[in-house]
Amino acid sequence: MVYLTRLEHFNAAHKLYNPNWSKEQNDAVFGVCANENWHGHNFDLYITIKGTVDPDTGFLMDVKKLSKLVQEKVIKKVDHKNLNLDVDFLRGKMCSTENLAMGIWHELAPHLPEHVKLHCVKLYETQRIYVEYFGD
Template identity: 40%
Template structure:
């Protein structure tokens, strides 16, 4: 088995807010990120798949097909969108880096032919990222 990682990028806006809390509690916990107008990030996504190398192609997966899947399932849905307002999975979940990684896993799981999804890593900033390995 070998691991292969492909990167993609998208730009999105979001804010952190828990409707069960008061405005004061949201501000205390989330600080500037509780601004309901939102703020943006240029995210970097790394998707790692695991599988056996095809002896004919030398690939674990068809790289163009993997790029197309990432574009269709993630980039076209998240890029230049306000996650809280425009992306269905965040209607009830706070779009933290952690929750974004989980949501992307759910969007990709089972959709990559001939390989198993191993890891989703989402960078919100160069010094902040979340890894998700699925339910283990």
């Protein structure tokens, strides 16, 4: 089994806010992340796929095709967007990094070639905070 990772980058804004809670409870739980005027991050997205190498190309998957797929299915939907308002796969969910990573998985996994499996979505919100998601 070979693992291949592609790094992509995007910028997006969001806020953590539960509409069923009071402002005070949201502030107590989410702190500055509940800012009414949103806040932004420079996200680093690591997509790791796994499978067997094609003997004719020596590739698990052409990295240009992987990058194009990530751009089309994820980056175009989230880059320079408000995650709470603009991203269809986050509607009705808390816009946490955890939910974003799971949503990215579900956007990508069905579109990979048959011989390739998605292994991990690793999403850095900051240099010190990241989420790894390995599927359901």
